[in-house]
Amino acid sequence: MGEWERVERLDSAWAAAEVARLTGVELVVEGPCRGGEVGAAFVRWPDGHRSVLKWRPGIRVAELERGPLAVVEVLRAVGYPAPRTELVVQVGDAVVTVQELMPGATIKRWDDELLDQVLELNALQAGVLAGTEIPALPLYLHSDGPGFCLHEPLRQRDARTAALERRIAAVEVETLAGDDAVHVDFHPGNLLQTDGKLTGVIDWDGAGRGHRGFDLVTLRFGIKESKRLDGLLDELPYDVLQAAWATMSLRMVDWAIRHFPPGEVDYWVDLAEQRI
Structure with a gap:
């Protein structure tokens, strides 16, 4: 063991x-x-x-x-x-x-058929929290999150990550407006499937209210590359895409600096810089 x-x-x-x-x-x-x-x-x-x-x-x-x-x-x-x-x-x-206990296993191979199913689920999230008192999700663009989305590791690592942190902090949004349900950690490790059919979405510990586009941005950070998903992100409202991408960039670069081998940090910085 x-x-x-x-x-x-x-x-x-x-x-x-x-x-x-x-x-x-x-x-x-x-x-x-x-x-x-x-x-x-x-x-x-x-x-x-x-x-x-x-x-x-x-x-x-x-x-x-x-x-x-x-x-x-x-x-x-x-x-x-x-x-x-x-x-x-x-x-x-x-x-x-x-x-x-939901049926299925986590996704090992991503394809467009799974993306179609994800988009159907994402549509179910639209507007479902209207009239509720569920709080809006914080983005942590100007202050640290609770153990993640920390700014100081980016400021201290090198000139490139320090410049990235300044661009992230310059995004003038505190929360994402909207009444959609947002998972927040929507990546393949939290999606379950059986024989190519999505059977469950797990790990909702950070869920809250905002814009469901945030989950598509999170997914993009989780599957590394998808031209089709990139095209869908281009259709999001600019303020949503900018704020969500900045938050995910902060989250992943900070986490990589503190928890991943040094050689992996540059990958996340490269990805972050694609849209910031």
Whole structure:
């Protein structure tokens, strides 16, 4: 067992034990999830059905319920394949959720047929949050996000990333206007498919209200290259594309500087500079 898996098992065992202590529900931890969900494990209920247990530190149940969990419930009501939440428990300063295990495996090979299905899902996100109090998504273009979208690593790395950070911070948008549901982390690792058919979209922890074009920009950063998707991005309103691209550039370049080998950083800077 690798160190990563050992730590994941310890965390999931702790989370399951706390759920049992607080609710009386005994969940058997089967092992960590891979390929899209950090801080998540497969669990089995007393009746035998399987689910996904997740934990998120530094948040309260009420914050999740008026944000990401509410977004998912609205989307499920219109037929969107997002996981049902089966249990929510406050454990100290963290929230543990147990969610439906969606069918399928993460996408390994991208093609236009999958993009067609993604666009159908993206259309379902349009306007569904109108009249709700779900908060608009912050973009972190002028201040740091909570552990991601940090500005200082770009300022400090070299002249090129420092110049990129200045262009990002010059985008004068705080949030994306709109009443669309936005996933925020819409990449192939969070899309499930069986035999080429999309069966589920997972990992909605950051979801909120804004413009659904943000998810298409996120997807573009996740699939590396797609002329067709680039053409679709060109059709987005300029302010949406500019703000979403700036946010994803900040997110990925910052993360690459802090977590990826040095040789990989330039790839993300090259991609960022295509539209900034």
